[in-house]
Amino acid sequence: MAFRTARNLAYFSNYIRNYSTNGPLVNVTVNEKSGFATATLQRPSVNSLNLELLTEISHTLQQLEKNKCRGLILTSASNKVFSAGLDLFELHKPNADKIKQMWSTLQEVWIKLYGSSYPTVAVVNGHAPAGGCMLALSCEYRVMLNNFIIGLNEAQIGFSAPMWLIDGMRNTIGSRQAEFALTAGTLFKTEEALKIGLVDEVAQSKEEAIEKAEKFLNKFAKIPPHARSMTKAALRGANIQALVRNKDEEVRSYVDFVTDSQFQDSLGEFIELNLKQKLSK
Numbered sequence: 607m608a609f610r611t612a613r614n615l616a617y618f619s620n621y622i623r624n625y626s627t628n629g630p631l632v633n634v635t636v637n638e639k640s641g642f643a644t645a646t647l648q649r650p651s652v653n654s655l656n657l658e659l660l661t662e663i664s665h666t667l668q669q670l671e672k673n674k675c676r677g678l679i680l681t682s683a684s685n686k687v688f689s690a691g692l693d694l695f696e697l698h699k700p701n702a703d704k705i706k707q708m709w710s711t712l713q714e715v716w717i718k719l720y721g722s723s724y725p726t727v728a729v730v731n732g733h734a735p736a737g738g739c740m741l742a743l744s745c746e747y748r749v750m751l752n753n754f755i756i757g758l759n760e761a762q763i764g765f766s767a768p769m770w771l772i773d774g775m776r777n778t779i780g781s782r783q784a785e786f787a788l789t790a791g792t793l794f795k796t797e798e799a800l801k802i803g804l805v806d807e808v809a810q811s812k813e814e815a816i817e818k819a820e821k822f823l824n825k826f827a828k829i830p831p832h833a834r835s836m837t838k839a840a841l842r843g844a845n846i847q848a849l850v851r852n853k854d855e856e857v858r859s860y861v862d863f864v865t866d867s868q869f870q871d872s873l874g875e876f877i878e879l880n881l882k883q884k885l886s887k
């Protein structure tokens with residue numbers, strides 16, 4: 607088992623430090639006492655998910671799995687936005703090959719994070735719409751700071767969230783609430799999200815949120831890791847397998863959907879109406 611000896615722990619910490627120097631968009635640190643890793647998303651200014659950030663998240667998750675991480679806290683370097691979801695500018699008039707890779711990497715991130723063998727907590731220290739909510743939902747526990755929004759607003763932008771993400775929402779807040787939330791594309795304020803169970807706890811500061819996250823991770827200290835991860839796989843495996851079976855087909859549908867002129871028109875309108883930065887004409 608990892609971290610059984612101080613030498614193992616030191617090796618892993620050094621490894622992660624070295625790794626983090628190679629990843630400018632995701633900073634990874636390891637608490638040497640607890641063995642918990644903190645992965646901080648730091649793509650300016652809103653951690654919008656472009657191919658580069660998604661690739662780095664995917665590599666980070668792979669390394670954490672390989673090194674038998676004891677627990678992960680996922681958070682943001684911004685004090686306003688956890689992640690603004692997919693990079694909408696990269697979806698506008700896109701290069702088909704690039705968005706193909708982007709969707710495929712997004713699927714990989716979900717498979718690795720939703721299916722990780724180690725426990726995971728999202729410290730949602732800023733807004734988390736769409737893909738930002740997806741990252742938080744993939745974790746096992748969510749601690750959110752006050753006065754932000756979270757939710758799957760895909761319907762508002764003109765499409766449906768993919769099946770695996772709908773599954774993640776349903777598994778978290780139940781079918782009835784998921785239907786209300788997804789069909790309206792609702793973005794919930796922190797307190798509302800707590801009421802429906804989309805987040806588990808509210809914190810007043812990032813420090814308090816990290817403490818709550820560590821408390822959650824510490825609950826597993828005496829549970830055999832293989833028993834924990836087998837149970838998690840039993841609970842989440844069917845949803846993951848459904849995506850694995852349909853991965854390529856979904857990428858094809860997504861590329862067709864996003865490159866269609868109707869989607870491009872509604873995306874253009876959404877950007878002009880909702881984002882400060884505008885499209886160059």
Ligand SMILES: CCCCCCCC/C=C\C=C\CC(=O)SCCNC(=O)CCNC(=O)[C@H](O)C(C)(C)COP(=O)(O)OP(=O)(O)OC[C@H]1O[C@@H](n2cnc3c(N)ncnc32)[C@H](O)[C@@H]1OP(=O)(O)O
Nearest residue numbers: 652654690691692693694733735736737859860881882883
């Ligand atoms: C069968 C399978 C296929 C099914 C088909 C499915 C098709 C799916 C296609 C796409 C899927 C998408 C899922 C997504 O994740 S879509 C992304 C949705 N995101 C949003 O709606 C968020 C939009 N942003 C906001 O609401 C706000 O910016 C917010 C995050 C709340 C932060 O607000 P605030 O603090 O006031 O900051 P600003 O609005 O001033 O923004 C700061 C700068 O960031 C830029 N920005 C914001 N969001 C994005 C984004 N998503 N992508 C790129 N850039 C973004 C914004 O323009 C500002 O830029 P600048 O500083 O240059 O002015």
